[in-house]
Amino acid sequence: MTEQDMVPPELRRNVLIAPIDYVYNLGRAASVWPLMFGLACCAFEMIVSVTSRYDLARFGMEFLRASPRQAELMFVAGTVTKKMAPQVVRLYDQMPEPKYVLAMGACAISGGPFKDGYNVVPGADKLLPVDVYVPGCPPRPETLIDGIIKLHKQIRGEHIRTSPWYRKGVEREIPVPEYGPWGLVLPKEEKSE
Amino acid sequence: MATTLKTENVTINMGPHHPSTHGVFRMILTLDGETIVDLEPIVGYLHRNHEKIGEQNNWIQNTPFTDRLDYISPMSNEFAYVLAVEKLAEIEPPERAKYIRIIMVELNRVINHMVAVGFLLNELGCFFTPMFYALRWRETLMDLYEMVAGSRMMPNYFWIGGVAGDLPEEFLPMCNEFVAALPGFIDELERLLTENEIVQMRCRDVGILPPDVATAYGCTGPLLRASGVPYDVRKAEPYSIYDRFDFDIVMGTVGDVYDRYLVRIAEMRQSVRIVEQALRDLPEGETATPRKKGKFRPPEGDVYHRIEAPKGELGFYLVSDGSENPYRYKIRSPSFVNLQAMSYMCKGRKVADVVIILGSVDITLGEVDR
Amino acid sequence: MTSRETFDRLAEKFPSFELAYVEGKDPAILVKADNLVELAQHLRDEEGYDYCSSITGVDYPDRFEVVYHLYSMKKEGGPVILKVHASREEPEVPSVVSLWPGADWQEREVWDLMGIRFSDHPNLKRVLMWEGFQGHPLRKDFPGTQDEYTFS
Numbered sequence: 001m002t003e004q005d006m007v008p009p010e011l012r013r014n015v016l017i018a019p020i021d022y023v024y025n026l027g028r029a030a031s032v033w034p035l036m037f038g039l040a041c042c043a044f045e046m047i048v049s050v051t052s053r054y055d056l057a058r059f060g061m062e063f064l065r066a067s068p069r070q071a072e073l074m075f076v077a078g079t080v081t082k083k084m085a086p087q088v089v090r091l092y093d094q095m096p097e098p099k100y101v102l103a104m105g106a107c108a109i110s111g112g113p114f115k116d117g118y119n120v121v122p123g124a125d126k127l128l129p130v131d132v133y134v135p136g137c138p139p140r141p142e143t144l145i146d147g148i149i150k151l152h153k154q155i156r157g158e159h160i161r162t163s164p165w166y167r168k169g170v171e172r173e174i175p176v177p178e179y180g181p182w183g184l185v186l187p188k189e190e191k192s193e
Numbered sequence: 194m195a196t197t198l199k200t201e202n203v204t205i206n207m208g209p210h211h212p213s214t215h216g217v218f219r220m221i222l223t224l225d226g227e228t229i230v231d232l233e234p235i236v237g238y239l240h241r242n243h244e245k246i247g248e249q250n251n252w253i254q255n256t257p258f259t260d261r262l263d264y265i266s267p268m269s270n271e272f273a274y275v276l277a278v279e280k281l282a283e284i285e286p287p288e289r290a291k292y293i294r295i296i297m298v299e300l301n302r303v304i305n306h307m308v309a310v311g312f313l314l315n316e317l318g319c320f321f322t323p324m325f326y327a328l329r330w331r332e333t334l335m336d337l338y339e340m341v342a343g344s345r346m347m348p349n350y351f352w353i354g355g356v357a358g359d360l361p362e363e364f365l366p367m368c369n370e371f372v373a374a375l376p377g378f379i380d381e382l383e384r385l386l387t388e389n390e391i392v393q394m395r396c397r398d399v400g401i402l403p404p405d406v407a408t409a410y411g412c413t414g415p416l417l418r419a420s421g422v423p424y425d426v427r428k429a430e431p432y433s434i435y436d437r438f439d440f441d442i443v444m445g446t447v448g449d450v451y452d453r454y455l456v457r458i459a460e461m462r463q464s465v466r467i468v469e470q471a472l473r474d475l476p477e478g479e480t481a482t483p484r485k486k487g488k489f490r491p492p493e494g495d496v497y498h499r500i501e502a503p504k505g506e507l508g509f510y511l512v513s514d515g516s517e518n519p520y521r522y523k524i525r526s527p528s529f530v531n532l533q534a535m536s537y538m539c540k541g542r543k544v545a546d547v548v549i550i551l552g553s554v555d556i557t558l559g560e561v562d563r
Numbered sequence: 564m565t566s567r568e569t570f571d572r573l574a575e576k577f578p579s580f581e582l583a584y585v586e587g588k589d590p591a592i593l594v595k596a597d598n599l600v601e602l603a604q605h606l607r608d609e610e611g612y613d614y615c616s617s618i619t620g621v622d623y624p625d626r627f628e629v630v631y632h633l634y635s636m637k638k639e640g641g642p643v644i645l646k647v648h649a650s651r652e653e654p655e656v657p658s659v660v661s662l663w664p665g666a667d668w669q670e671r672e673v674w675d676l677m678g679i680r681f682s683d684h685p686n687l688k689r690v691l692m693w694e695g696f697q698g699h700p701l702r703k704d705f706p707g708t709q710d711e712y713t714f715s
Contacts, residue, residue, distance in 0.1 A: 041264035066212035117242030183710035411665025
């Protein structure tokens with residue numbers, strides 16, 4: 001049956017039939033709420049991109065949320081240090097599904113200029129699954145907006161049948177690292193007898 | 194008949210991630226009801242090992258790293274480092290370079306104070322509106338930086354021995370226009386805020402720091418001058434060509450949050466004075482001393498040089514053993530030392546005042562943790 | 564300024580301290596660890612050096628060194644610089660927190676990153692690294708860290 005058969009003629013101007021993926025993704029992509037997780041210098045360019053010259057609000061990101069329970073996109077803006085790493089992972093675990101991560105700046109991609117430091121995690125993708133990488137030190141606000149548009153394209157290309165958050169038995173929670181005597185250690189899993 | 198309730202103190206955590214825009218800073222508060230009994234700041238969440246990396250780089254490679262210390266006023270950090278190395282190696286930059294440096298650093302100070310006032314008002318509850326005004330004016334400065342150095346936020350413009358390149362032709366007209374419009378912007382901010390009832394009620398007599406306590410804690414910058422101590426490194430130990438300019442030291446009387454706000458507004462006006470004088474007297478000439486061939490190896494010895502950064506006294510202690518890398522590279526950052534006065538200022542206040550007092554101290558976590 | 568006159572005046576006042584004058588671009592006074600607090604108190608009370616600007620630890624091959632830069636709010640000009648040596652095996656230096664409370668965090672940082680202990684410090688904990696971290700990272704012989712990550 002085509003659209004001509006399904007919808008009676010008098011309602012054809014009021015009813016639209018579309019694939020469910022298209023509608024579902026349009027709703028999600030057009031209003032992604034970001035988590036303001038500015039750690040270092042890149043945080044400043046993130047804040048500047050919300051101001052009136054670059055205006056992130058026209059992309060649906062009206063307001064940078066502070067609480068992870070209300071956010072969908074985590075901007076990891078700045079260097080992730082080992083002392084901050086447990087908090088980063090804990091905040092990611094607290095965000096509700098579906099969630100995305102955007103690594104902003106050279107430090108979040110690979111450690112950046114501080115890669116050789118004893119307190120620096122070489123890249124946020126050692127701790128979290130990252131979707132978009134935005135290079136720069138710091139990236140211009142226009143580069144950040146370009147990264148967000150790529151994220152929108154990714155969201156619109158997803159399919160509801162293959163989305164990981166609806167599948168059963170997929171463990172999406174990431175173990176929180178702990179402070180060890182010479183660096184970060186992952187928690188040991190306790191086996192219950 | 195009055196009955197008293199038996200209560201206990203509560204310990205709460207204002208975690209490293211919170212809506213105030215200062216960055217990853219954690220405080221542990223011990224409260225009796227809503228009054229603060231004790232406050233313990235915990236830092237180190239942005240410790241990026243500047244000092245160790247500084248020992249692995251050579252002297253010239255360290256300049257872009259100093260931009261990342263206080264990332265809101267990057268040129269001041271470069272200025273301090275470059276002056277320290279020039280003192281160690283006895284290099285004298287040309288006159289035009291000295292004037293250009295002063296113009297950049299003082300413009301930086303104006304914008305830093307504007308952003309600090311904007312963030313302080315954000316914490317008062319005025320939300321983003323003053324911040325948007327401050328950041329709009331900051332955009333003009335970012336355009337000037339991009340014109341001169343190529344990058345918006347991390348300019349890396351100062352060289353050991355001068356500045357990286359001459360000012361392009363479009364710089365001077367744009368800079369003159371900006372400086373002419375700045376007093377109007379400062380008036381706009383003042384008209385909105387200084388006589389405002391809410392600012393007065395929430396900021397007067399909050400977070401008082403007496404002058405002898407401020408000196409004992411080692412505080413510098415607007416925090417110290419608002420308490421009534423007339424100490425400014427530009428006048429106490431003049432460096433570069435500050436002794437040729439005519440400006441005043443601004444002081445407060447009481448030492449509360451409102452005084453710090455007024456001191457910052459008045460310092461903006463003094464900085465505009467300095468920039469006007471520097472633009473008027475800008476000489477022609479070279480912009481950098483030519484460097485000798487070969488690797489840069491300053492003589493052995495140690496040196497400490499400090500400047501008046503917008504947040505306080507920024508100093509570099511450098512030890513050289515005659516090789517191309519520094520032997521010890523230490524940064525004395527103003528925000529790290531100023532933060533010790535937080536627990537003194539917050540005792541006996543309410544939780545909502547802590548955020549305002551932190552905003553008035555004006556820290557940048559990149560500098561606190563290095 | 565740590566000029567020759569300041570040094571001569573202090574050496575005359577405290578002959579038993581065996582102060583030494585260190586030449587250089589920023590001349591300094593070398594003082595023994597046991598006499599540090601008394602000399603610092605004299606400088607603060609009698610001569611008016613009420614602002615302790617910076618405390619630095621340096622790691623030399625044969626010793627540790629702690630450098631103090633003291634300024635006066637009223638007098639203009641340069642600092643008085645004090646240098647104290649500590650041994651490499653068990654470095655320990657008396658704390659000046661009782662004289663200048665602003666030295667608190669700076670001494671904690673020197674303990675955290677260099678490993679120089681400050682006796683009589685009220686709260687000597689790590690300030691930049693986390694509690695439980697072994698090793699003092701700014702030493703020249705720091706071996707490096709070992710980490711485990713979820714996604715390598």
